[in-house]
Amino acid sequence: MGRRPLANVIVIGAQWGDEGKGKVTDLLSKSANMVVRYQGGVNAGHTVVVNGQTFKLHLIPSGILYPDTECIIGSGTVIDPKLLIEELDRVESLNISTKKLMISQTAHVTMPYHRMFDRASEERRGTEKIGTTGRGIGPTYADKSERTGIRMVDLMEPEGLRQQLTWTINYKNVILEKLYNLPPLEPEAVIQEYLQYADRLRPHVVDTSLKIDGAIQSRRNILFEGAQGTLLDLDHGTYPFVTSSNPVAGGACVGAGVGPTSIDRVIGVAKAYTTRVGEGPFPTEMNDGIGELLCDRGAEFGTTTGRKRRCGWFDAVIGRYAVRVNGLDCLAITKLDVLDELEEIKVCVAYELDGKRCEHFPNHSRLFAKSSPIYETLPGWKRSTAECRNLEDLPSQALDYLKFLAELMKVPIAIVSVGASRDQTIIIEDPIHGPKRALLHADGTRAITTSIG
Numbered sequence: 001m002g003r004r005p006l007a008n009v010i011v012i013g014a015q016w017g018d019e020g021k022g023k024v025t026d027l028l029s030k031s032a033n034m035v036v037r038y039q040g041g042v043n044a045g046h047t048v049v050v051n052g053q054t055f056k057l058h059l060i061p062s063g064i065l066y067p068d069t070e071c072i073i074g075s076g077t078v079i080d081p082k083l084l085i086e087e088l089d090r091v092e093s094l095n096i097s098t099k100k101l102m103i104s105q106t107a108h109v110t111m112p113y114h115r116m117f118d119r120a121s122e123e124r125r126g127t128e129k130i131g132t133t134g135r136g137i138g139p140t141y142a143d144k145s146e147r148t149g150i151r152m153v154d155l156m157e158p159e160g161l162r163q164q165l166t167w168t169i170n171y172k173n174v175i176l177e178k179l180y181n182l183p184p185l186e187p188e189a190v191i192q193e194y195l196q197y198a199d200r201l202r203p204h205v206v207d208t209s210l211k212i213d214g215a216i217q218s219r220r221n222i223l224f225e226g227a228q229g230t231l232l233d234l235d236h237g238t239y240p241f242v243t244s245s246n247p248v249a250g251g252a253c254v255g256a257g258v259g260p261t262s263i264d265r266v267i268g269v270a271k272a273y274t275t276r277v278g279e280g281p282f283p284t285e286m287n288d289g290i291g292e293l294l295c296d297r298g299a300e301f302g303t304t305t306g307r308k309r310r311c312g313w314f315d316a317v318i319g320r321y322a323v324r325v326n327g328l329d330c331l332a333i334t335k336l337d338v339l340d341e342l343e344e345i346k347v348c349v350a351y352e353l354d355g356k357r358c359e360h361f362p363n364h365s366r367l368f369a370k371s372s373p374i375y376e377t378l379p380g381w382k383r384s385t386a387e388c389r390n391l392e393d394l395p396s397q398a399l400d401y402l403k404f405l406a407e408l409m410k411v412p413i414a415i416v417s418v419g420a421s422r423d424q425t426i427i428i429e430d431p432i433h434g435p436k437r438a439l440l441h442a443d444g445t446r447a448i449t450t451s452i453g
């Protein structure tokens with residue numbers, strides 16, 4: 001059978017989000033004809049650095065930075081039109097065309113009451129709060145499930161919208177006033193505001209599943225980009241400290257409206273250490289000088305909220321879990337350079353739980369909360385890796401560290417990132433076009449075991 005020249009690839013976060021997916025998807029977007037964002041909303045934030053210029057994107061796929069790449073915001077996302085328009089304005093002000101952006105007509109719309117509910121419910125929860133981004137994400141998805149949501153297609157039809165919003169806002173006002181003691185919203189003011197957003201977004205709103213299918217049929221190369229990360233997945237993450245959508249690879253099919261048979265590869269992105277924003281258990285968290293050093297060197301502050309991220313050692317238990325629930329073909333390891341100054345580096349290889357060694361992620365919040373890490377310690381390299389562009393350039397200890405991670409997770413590493421800019425990258429093997437599994441294995445070989453048939 002002849003080799004298929006291109007592949008459809010899902011890129012997911014293998015930890016708690018902020019793994020550097022923005023940089024990886026930006027790099028891979030160069031080879032993609034279409035980039036599809038399939039879940040989440042403006043809770044996400046991608047930072048991409050191109051020619052020294054920093055781009056912060058929340059909803060628009062980073063493929064927008066390439067002139068010929070079509071970009072899709074899929075059905076599984078939730079859209080805050082005000083913030084999306086601000087993002088469009090920012091991108092256009094840099095002379096980047098947004099004409100090739102398509103928005104799913106079935107994506108749900110974040111309304112003012114969603115943001116109000118998100119903040120008010122976090123306040124009400126007090127010490128039990130989730131630590132959300134406050135962008136109304138959870139309440140928008142809750143309305144989707146409750147079947148009281150407003151979709152992009154509703155926003156496009158003024159008369160229907162007026163009727164639907166009048167009813168919905170009157171209903172939501174009861175909750176705002178009676179439950180949260182907040183002032184009610186004036187339906188007409190919200191309707192007018194959202195009708196203006198509709199006018200601006202109308203040219204972009206289409207049946208995106210159909211567009212994606214067209215690209216699949218003409219054998220174009222599609223990159224599905226996840227937001228957040230595996231451990232923030234609503235079904236498979238550290239519930240209840242999760243987001244309200246499905247960042248895992250399976251979420252790409254639902255959120256884009258494609259079948260699983262169209263997907264060729266799944267790439268996981270993980271930092272060389274671990275971070276987490278918001279509340280919830282984090283076994284390898286370091287509340288010490290090393291945690292501070294990682295935070296400083298890694299500029300670990302949220303793109304969306306500016307919140308300081310919690311930092312910890314690499315956790316291979318959650319890594320193995322991410323390999324399993326996403327079916328990862330390979331990994332991109334980011335921010336290796338952040339570890340450059342360390343004398344020694346710990347890696348969590350298993351957990352201790354109730355006096356027993358546990359190799360698997362305990363998908364049970366009470367058990368996960370009392371899991372403590374079992375570490376192995378590796379020597380640091382105490383040398384800058386920022387200028388390394390090939391595996392051969394890396395200090396031997398850094399290479400050993402990467403091999404150790406690959407061995408622990410039983411998955412090859414395809415890409416290593418040693419800095420924020422595009423060129424600060426070691427491409428071990430092109431994960432889209434290269435033969436499947438011709439990548440860095442734990443033993444350092446690049447054995448080809450499978451190729452795309």
Ligand code: IMP
Nearest residue numbers: 017043044045131132133242243277278
């Ligand atoms: P929400 O998505 O705003 O509801 O927040 C739920 C949880 O997901 C909180 O712990 C947030 O900090 C976390 N979260 C949401 N989006 C991101 C992200 O893009 N990166 C990292 N954490 C996120």
